Amino acid sequence: MKNLRIKILTAVIAAVSAITLTVPQAGLAQDTSQPTSETHSTDAVAEKNNLTANTADGTILHAWCWSFKTIKENMKDIAEAGFSTVQTSPANACVDAYPTMKLMGDDESGGTDGCWWWQYQPTDWTIGNYQLGTEDDFRAMCAEADKYGIKVIVDVIPNHTTPRLDDVSQKLIDAAGGGKGVAGGLYHENGFNEITNWDDRYECTTGEMGGLPDVNTENPGFQDYFVKYLKELVKDGADGMRFDTTKHIGVPSDPLDKYTEQKGWKNNFWPLVTGKEANLNGTKFDAKNLFLYGEVLQGNNVPQDEYQKYLSMTASDYGTTIRSVVTINNFSASMIENMQVSDTSKAVTWVESHDTYCNDHESAKLTDKQIELGWAILASQKNGTPLFFSRPDGSDGPNRNYWGNNVLGAKGNDEFKSTIVKCSNFFRNAMSGEEQKLSNPDSDTHLLMVERGDKGVALINGGGDAEINADTKLSDGTYTDTVSGNKFTVKKGKLTGTIGEQTAAFIYNKDKAIVSVRAIAFAVLLAAVVICVVIILITWNSKKKHKS
Ligand SMILES: [Ca+2]
Numbered sequence: 001m002k003n004l005r006i007k008i009l010t011a012v013i014a015a016v017s018a019i020t021l022t023v024p025q026a027g028l029a030q031d032t033s034q035p036t037s038e039t040h041s042t043d044a045v046a047e048k049n050n051l052t053a054n055t056a057d058g059t060i061l062h063a064w065c066w067s068f069k070t071i072k073e074n075m076k077d078i079a080e081a082g083f084s085t086v087q088t089s090p091a092n093a094c095v096d097a098y099p100t101m102k103l104m105g106d107d108e109s110g111g112t113d114g115c116w117w118w119q120y121q122p123t124d125w126t127i128g129n130y131q132l133g134t135e136d137d138f139r140a141m142c143a144e145a146d147k148y149g150i151k152v153i154v155d156v157i158p159n160h161t162t163p164r165l166d167d168v169s170q171k172l173i174d175a176a177g178g179g180k181g182v183a184g185g186l187y188h189e190n191g192f193n194e195i196t197n198w199d200d201r202y203e204c205t206t207g208e209m210g211g212l213p214d215v216n217t218e219n220p221g222f223q224d225y226f227v228k229y230l231k232e233l234v235k236d237g238a239d240g241m242r243f244d245t246t247k248h249i250g251v252p253s254d255p256l257d258k259y260t261e262q263k264g265w266k267n268n269f270w271p272l273v274t275g276k277e278a279n280l281n282g283t284k285f286d287a288k289n290l291f292l293y294g295e296v297l298q299g300n301n302v303p304q305d306e307y308q309k310y311l312s313m314t315a316s317d318y319g320t321t322i323r324s325v326v327t328i329n330n331f332s333a334s335m336i337e338n339m340q341v342s343d344t345s346k347a348v349t350w351v352e353s354h355d356t357y358c359n360d361h362e363s364a365k366l367t368d369k370q371i372e373l374g375w376a377i378l379a380s381q382k383n384g385t386p387l388f389f390s391r392p393d394g395s396d397g398p399n400r401n402y403w404g405n406n407v408l409g410a411k412g413n414d415e416f417k418s419t420i421v422k423c424s425n426f427f428r429n430a431m432s433g434e435e436q437k438l439s440n441p442d443s444d445t446h447l448l449m450v451e452r453g454d455k456g457v458a459l460i461n462g463g464g465d466a467e468i469n470a471d472t473k474l475s476d477g478t479y480t481d482t483v484s485g486n487k488f489t490v491k492k493g494k495l496t497g498t499i500g501e502q503t504a505a506f507i508y509n510k511d512k513a514i515v516s517v518r519a520i521a522f523a524v525l526l527a528a529v530v531i532c533v534v535i536i537l538i539t540w541n542s543k544k545k546h547k548s
């Protein structure tokens with residue numbers, strides 16, 4: 001009898017201990033510890049770090065002009081800022097005649113004093129260049145990314161080569177069956193005629209753009225060579241690609257180059273590089289685990305729906321909307337809801353891109369605060385996959401200091417890890433899969449509310465301090481805004497709390513939930529102890545009675 005009682009007592013204590021130990025711990029927002037065993041799947045590490053396994057579900061840091069080594073050295077910061085993916089500048093061999101390591105030198109139009117855009121003048125499709133580093137550096141960066149569960153995507157430029165034709169790789173020319181002047185060779189017949197009518201799809205897809213000769217992307221020999229480059233990137237650790245000047249490479253419905261037609265070739269570049277078709281030589285590319293998106297700058301006559309059949313695309317017009325929204329401080333939900341693409345699940349969104357920042361400095365006048373609010377608007381939504389442009393370190397766009405410290409390969413400024421950017425990223429990661437609903441509480445267009453199912457609410461406030469009193473699907477309880485630490489309360493479908501001026505608030509993960517689980521565990525433990533004590537007392541009592 002006594003043994004049985006001890007057994008019961010031991011079992012009760014063990015059970016209570018187990019319950020107590022499995023109570024979820026609060027505050028594990030980031031964990032950048034490295035995997036201890038040989039794990040080939042980075043998904044589990046991503047999850048541990050509150051990042052997303054799929055690029056599309058998270059956010060992308062465009063580590064613009066950071067060298068592979070710089071990205072590697074900052075990988076922990078990138079993970080701690082909540083970015084699930086990092087995008088590099090072009091990794092291909094490029095013109096290296098002016099290796100001054102300046103983002104922009106004194107000769108702005110010629111680039112002879114150093115310039116970032118030499119990356120966009122490929123001489124060959126091999127990995128490594130003087131601006132970003134070697135192939136070994138690239139591999140080391142990808143290996144470091146794996147430790148944190150971060151994906152790497154690479155900017156690739158199949159549409160053109162450098163106009164410095166003497167610098168173009170002979171291997172590449174041979175693979176395509178000849179260079180300039182060879183019918184059906186490396187370049188389109190029309191490839192040295194500058195595009196004049198951008199709405200004409202024949203001109204747009206086969207003509208010279210900005211002085212860059214147009215590659216015959218339908219040539220099977222070129223395709224083999226380019227796909228080999230893509231495969232090497234993947235082998236080295238890349239997880240996706242950003243295709244430069246996508247709208248200048250035809251989709252199947254587009255008109256054909258004269259020689260392409262004569263040779264029986266077709267507009268199959270997109271089916272090929274997205275793994276949907278083999279080319280005429282039988283070359284295939286396995287793209288099923290890759291995140292692929294095209295730089296499709298929207299405009300008249302661009303068959304964007306057809307592009308979206310193959311890959312994600314930049315919502316460039318939406319970027320214009322977002323910049324306007326944060327400039328005029330009107331966060332009208334109906335305006336923000338309209339992403340201006342047909343498939344919002346295959347859209348890459350941005351507040352600004354390297355082009356809007358660098359070329360004519362169209363977006364450079366935005367302040368850090370405006371960028372942060374714009375980013376919160378993008379990242380809090382289910383729709384789109386947001387891409388954050390890292391501005392040069394030391395730059396001050398609104399005061400026309402565009403290049404800052406002006407060093408190619410260096411890290412950008414610290415905005416990517418600012419509080420609002422970071423909290424926006426982690427909110428998005430946590431809300432993955434939840435439907436979105438946008439509204440302006442009390443019809444106040446300074447204030448945008450983004451509801452994600454019944455799991456979370458983001459508030460983006462372009463106005464002054466505001467008292468929130470809004471309908472919500474969140475369950476009753478108190479919540480801590482991850483930006484300010486302010487408490488928000490939900491009671492009977494009403495969300496109340498305070499948000500400061502010109503900031504964002506992210507409300508999810510009820511405080512009470514964790515407290516109550518702990519409280520229950522504690523109560524169970526206490527009850528068990530009390531029961532045990534009572535049993536022991538009763539037993540002693542009955543023994544005493546028996547003896548007496
Ligand atoms: Ca083209």
Ligand SMILES: [Ca+2]
Binds near residue numbers: 238
């Ligand atoms: Ca990888």
